Each structure stands twice: as structure tokens, then as C-alpha cells.
Amino acid sequence: MSIINNINKAFDHRIRLGIMSILMVNDFADFNMLKELLGATDGNIASHTKALEKEDYITVEKQFIGRKPNTRYIATKLGKQAFKKHIDALEKLIGK
Amino acid sequence: MDSKKYLDDISEIKNMMRKSSRFMSLSGLSGILAGVYALIGAYLAHNIISTIGKEPNEIRRFFTTLGQLDYLLIIALSVMALALITGTILTYFKAKRSGEKMWDISSKRLLLNFALPLVVGGLFCLVLIQYEYIKIVAPATLIFYGLACVNASKYTLGGVRYLGITIIAIGLISTQFIGYGLYFWALGFGVCHIIYGSLMYFKHDRH
Numbered sequence: 446m447s448i449i450n451n452i453n454k455a456f457d458h459r460i461r462l463g464i465m466s467i468l469m470v471n472d473f474a475d476f477n478m479l480k481e482l483l484g485a486t487d488g489n490i491a492s493h494t495k496a497l498e499k500e501d502y503i504t505v506e507k508q509f510i511g512r513k514p515n516t517r518y519i520a521t522k523l524g525k526q527a528f529k530k531h532i533d534a535l536e537k538l539i540g541k
Numbered sequence: 542m543d544s545k546k547y548l549d550d551i552s553e554i555k556n557m558m559r560k561s562s563r564f565m566s567l568s569g570l571s572g573i574l575a576g577v578y579a580l581i582g583a584y585l586a587h588n589i590i591s592t593i594g595k596e597p598n599e600i601r602r603f604f605t606t607l608g609q610l611d612y613l614l615i616i617a618l619s620v621m622a623l624a625l626i627t628g629t630i631l632t633y634f635k636a637k638r639s640g641e642k643m644w645d646i647s648s649k650r651l652l653l654n655f656a657l658p659l660v661v662g663g664l665f666c667l668v669l670i671q672y673e674y675i676k677i678v679a680p681a682t683l684i685f686y687g688l689a690c691v692n693a694s695k696y697t698l699g700g701v702r703y704l705g706i707t708i709i710a711i712g713l714i715s716t717q718f719i720g721y722g723l724y725f726w727a728l729g730f731g732v733c734h735i736i737y738g739s740l741m742y743f744k745h746d747r748h
């Protein structure tokens with residue numbers, strides 16, 4: 446039972462899972478990098494990053510590179526812990 | 542519950558972590574060809590150097606050496622240019638085939654981390670030449686190139702790490718066999734590239 450409880454609903458979607466995986470191994474990722482790696486649409490990435498931001502799993506930094514707006518996403522400490530727990534739970538479930 | 546879905550999730554996580562942090566499209570074939578160019582270059586250089594050695598008159602030998610220096614430099618630069626061009630072209634096609642972009646964050650990061658030790662090493666070798674420590678130029682080029690490979694390996698195919706370590710070892714060994722720099726160059730830049738390039742080719746390029 447306790448393992449199932451560690452399965453995090455917030456990561457129960459391919460795009461959100463992908464975003465977190467990318468942010469676990471990179472200091473940050475910008476919008477286009479996420480879009481390219483995950484092969485998703487603008488709206489898709491926007492809604493899923495918003496969902497993760499609402500959970501405080503990622504933070505968003507908006508800045509300008511020259512005149513172009515650039516959005517960077519960074520995993521929070523909380524987000525990294527939660528994702529680690531999620532991976533552990535997944536691995537345990539497969540192991541059984 | 543559905544363990545197939547969990548398994549898919551785990552493999553998706555692994556895939557994304559790898560894809561976002563490592564540039565996987567580096568062509569193994571280009572490693573093989575770089576090695577072949579290096580061997581051809583070493584052979585040509587060896588021919589030039591041995592004709593100089595045959596010249597009995599010391600003064601004339603000195604001037605022949607000066608005259609041939611340009612040729613040696615041209616050979617070295619051509620080998621490097623050919624290897625770079627081939628590597629870029631083959632990597633471009635491999636990236637295209639696997640749906641990766643050639644010029645993205647992961648390839649930029651790879652290039653930067655490869656270039657840093659290499660540029661430092663290159664400058665350091667110029668200093669060695671400046672103070673006429675010619676004897677350790679060949680070992681130094683091998684060692685710095687090896688370090689560049691080890692450093693870059695964190696951002697690309699894991700095999701590059703072993704290539705780097707092998708070349709560092711060859712560089713260190715060559716410090717004890719001064720005067721045989723060209724042979725160690727051929728071994729390090731030629732033979733090692735061919736061996737490790739083939740390993741990477743069979744492991745990653747062929748599907």
C-alpha cells in the first residue's frame with residue numbers, strides 16, 4: 446500500500462514526467478529545449494509546466510535574451526525530492 | 542496495477558535524462574576515419590623526417606630541416622582539418638537520421654567541454670616550443686587531447702572516456718621514449734581512434 450502512495454499523481458503524464466526528468470539532470474531548460482526534446486506543442490508544454498509550477502516542483506524565470514523573451518524552468522528542491530520518491534516507487538513496483 | 546505502464550515510465554525517464562544531457566549522435570565512423578588520416582599523416586611525416594636524417598652534411602641538414610618544416614606543418618594541419626570536416630559531416634547525417642538536432646544545447650556543451658582542455662593544451666604546447674622544450678611537445682599533445690576526451694565524455698557516448706584514458710596513458714609512456722614521438726602519435730591519434738571508433742560504430746551507429 447505504502448508504495449502505491451508514493452506514486453505521485455503530478456507525474457502521471459508523459460510530458461510532465463519528461464519535463465521533470467530533463468530538469469533532474471540539467472541546471473535549467475528553456476521552453477524550446479523542452480518542446481524539442483518532448484516533441485510537444487507550445488500549449489502542451491505551457492499547461493504542463495504550469496501544473497508543475499503550481500505544485501512548487503519547478504520555478505519559472507522569465508528574461509530577455511536581446512529582444513527575445515526567454516523562459517527558463519528550474520526544478521526546485523521539493524520537486525527533485527518528490528520525483529526521486531516517484532522513481533523509487535516505480536522501481537519497487539516493477540521489481541515485484 | 543499495470544506494471545507495463547510503470548516500466549514504460551521508467552524507460553521514458555531514463556531516455557529523457559540521457560537525451561537531454563548527452564549528445565548521442567557523435568559518429569563512430571568519423572573516429573575511424575580520423576585515425577586513418579592520422580596514420581597517413583604520420584607515414585608522410587616519417588618519410589620527410591627520414592630523408593632529412595640521411596643528409597650527411599650537418600649544415601645542409603639544418604637547412605633541409607627548415608625547408609621541410611612547412612611540409613610537416615601542412616601535413617599536421619591537413620590531418621586535423623580533414624578529421625574535423627569528416628566528423629562534422631558524418632555527425633550531421635547521424636543526427637538527422639536519429640531525429641536529433643546537430644546544433645543544440647547538448648552538442649554545444651559537448652564542444653565547449655572538449656575545447657577547453659584542448660585549447661589550454663595547444664597554448665601550453667606553443668609555450669613549450671617557445672622555450673625550446675621540443676622533446677615533450679608530442680607527449681603533451683597526447684596528454685591534453687586525452688584529458689579533453691575524458692572531459693567531453695560526460696556529455697556524449699561513454700566510450701570516449703576510455704579513448705581519453707588510453708591516450709593519456711600513451712602520452713605518459715611516451716615521455717620515457719623521447720625521440721619516438723611520431724610513433725606514439727601514430728599509436729595514440731591513429732590506432733586508438735580506429736579501435737575505439739570501430740567499437741562505437743558497432744555499438745551505436747548500426748541499427
